[in-house]
Amino acid sequence: MLKTKPGRSDLRRKLPNQERAKRTVAKITASAESILGKEGINGLTMRKIAATAGISVGLAYDYYPSKQAVLYQIYERRLNEQLQMFDKAFGDEIGDTTFTQAFQYYLSLQRAAHYPSPIDLELNNAIDRDPELAKMTRHFEEALTDRYIRLLHHYGSTWSDADLRRLAAYAHQVDQMNLKLQASADGYTRKVYGDLSTEMFYFIVKYSGASIGKRV
Secondary structure, three states, X not given: OOOOOOOOOOOOOOOOOOHXXXXXXXXXXXXXXXXXXXXXXXXXXXXXXXXXXXXOHHHHHHHOOOHHHHHHHHHHHHHHHHHHHHHHHHOHHHOOOOHHHXXXXXXXXXXXXXXXXXXXXXHHHHHHHOHHHHHHHHHHXXXXXXXHHHHHHHOOOOOOHHHHHHHHHHHHXXXXXXXXXXXXXXXXXXXHHHHHHHHHHHHHHHHOOOOOOOOO
């Protein structure tokens, strides 16, 4: 689980303890995601969030002091979901599964979760403009890098942890660029970028000396 510094991503005025309060918070974040997907971050306001959620602006402010607080909560959750998908595909139960089999399962989990969604692409584009989003991204990349290192050693890479960490940093940069390209592309072009990103990841794994197993 991705853990950011207290007070950073979770900037809520108060935590929801009662079921009714939890439902209200869920409405707020769901409304914010809907607006993000349709209008982007520039279209996100607390007034719009409240109207879409069917609550008063005052009630929205009871839980979140700003739209940034809502945004950071959404982003942290989506980063955690990515880590959970990775762990489900490449976790301790991986056993004798080939890298190709595990990676194809990982891709199927992403497709089922509709990742990357318009929300993910919009959040990725905002990283350069928002220091807090950038901090969360770096923390996520560190958590994912540790997983990459264990994974590549599992599949036979004899590189040092330091060398694999540098390779993982390159993989992160490729992924970030892929998301930026997809954000402004049409459906077909997005698929092409996604396919190229997949092939690049296979190449990176083989480059490290790890075995990917038989590919169909």
